[in-house]
Amino acid sequence: MSTHSKVDLSTLGWVKTEIDETLKQARLALESFAENPSDKTRLRFCITHLHQVVGTLLMVELDGAAMLAKETEALADDVINDKVVPDSRTLDALTRGILMLPDYLARLQAGQADVPLKHIGLLNEIRAVRKVTPISELELFSPDLSVRPPPPETPADKLAEDAYRDLARQLRGGFQPALLGWLRDASDKASLQKIAEIFEQLQAKAGLAVLEQLFWVTGGFLEAIRDDGLDVTAERKKLFARLDQQIKKIIDGTDKSALRASSEALIRALLWEVAQAKSRGPRVTQLKRAFDLEFLLSGDTIDTPKSESDLPTPEALASVSTALGKEIEAAQDLMSAYFDPESQGSVSLEPLLESFHKMSAPSTC
Numbered sequence: 001m002s003t004h005s006k007v008d009l010s011t012l013g014w015v016k017t018e019i020d021e022t023l024k025q026a027r028l029a030l031e032s033f034a035e036n037p038s039d040k041t042r043l044r045f046c047i048t049h050l051h052q053v054v055g056t057l058l059m060v061e062l063d064g065a066a067m068l069a070k071e072t073e074a075l076a077d078d079v080i081n082d083k084v085v086p087d088s089r090t091l092d093a094l095t096r097g098i099l100m101l102p103d104y105l106a107r108l109q110a111g112q113a114d115v116p117l118k119h120i121g122l123l124n125e126i127r128a129v130r131k132v133t134p135i136s137e138l139e140l141f142s143p144d145l146s147v148r149p150p151p152p153e154t155p156a157d158k159l160a161e162d163a164y165r166d167l168a169r170q171l172r173g174g175f176q177p178a179l180l181g182w183l184r185d186a187s188d189k190a191s192l193q194k195i196a197e198i199f200e201q202l203q204a205k206a207g208l209a210v211l212e213q214l215f216w217v218t219g220g221f222l223e224a225i226r227d228d229g230l231d232v233t234a235e236r237k238k239l240f241a242r243l244d245q246q247i248k249k250i251i252d253g254t255d256k257s258a259l260r261a262s263s264e265a266l267i268r269a270l271l272w273e274v275a276q277a278k279s280r281g282p283r284v285t286q287l288k289r290a291f292d293l294e295f296l297l298s299g300d301t302i303d304t305p306k307s308e309s310d311l312p313t314p315e316a317l318a319s320v321s322t323a324l325g326k327e328i329e330a331a332q333d334l335m336s337a338y339f340d341p342e343s344q345g346s347v348s349l350e351p352l353l354e355s356f357h358k359m360s361a362p363s364t365c
Helices: 009-035 041-059 063-080 088-109 116-130 161-184 189-205 209-226 234-252 256-276 282-290 293-298 314-339 350-360
Strands: none
Touching (some): 009 041, 063 116, 088 116, 161 189, 161 234, 189 209, 209 234, 209 256, 209 282, 256 282
């Protein structure tokens, strides 16, 4: 799964009208099912429409939007197969999944990127209703690993494989005591500085491009830790252990394809941490720009005002307005029944409280 896709606006414009209409039919079918959950025929129609939307979105390579549609379809499918009870929580998650998609597509058409990370909250709410494992943010984070470090001001000669292995063995002998010292005292900046110098040497002498990239990115992670741009957590300490194991693989002469695979997995994990860093050191800044990390996380560039990117689209406002109108109409009917002398005492206001709670809940637009 890619973190974001470049949107072909001409293709999206060609299919959006069809997708919007299909989603409208899915929503209407879901509303009919909600009125009579014992009749699953309308829910089957809803699933058919959602499946059609998933196929279209995948065809035009909008992976993030397709993921949201697919998760919504999976929840509807679990309901029809009696794996999930169609209670208010389930129906609310289905409704939100369907209503979010036209807004999502409208934003893409307005020039925003297809970034599923922006909707991971809703994706995991839907998965929680299905009682399946939530998606981690790292799963949706896929930076462009073809990016290479800029050439150094004073180029160093790259070492042959055997010589580099010997260098790694020698440097590991200094890395491990420094790492132990830092693990014992996270405020020990001197140990972190020594570790950073070791990785700079490994970067400068690496003959394999993926190792040069790994130790370049590692330098940014270390800078963020050293500058207090990242909190020291157990998970971040584990990354140091993974780096130690990576050096051991170099020393052991691990097969290049296996070494490349493990290096790339570690690079992704380190870049994720650099993307979270609050510090603005030179290496952190360099990596954020080179890998476009802020854009990868949110779809926004540094120059995009948050207020603009978060504004609801006209389509979203129309959808919310329609849903809100139905809630208000239902609330009015309930209040009329409650105050009707002929039905006095037989009507509860509990559903009205639930309705007010739904209407006052923050919008996910």
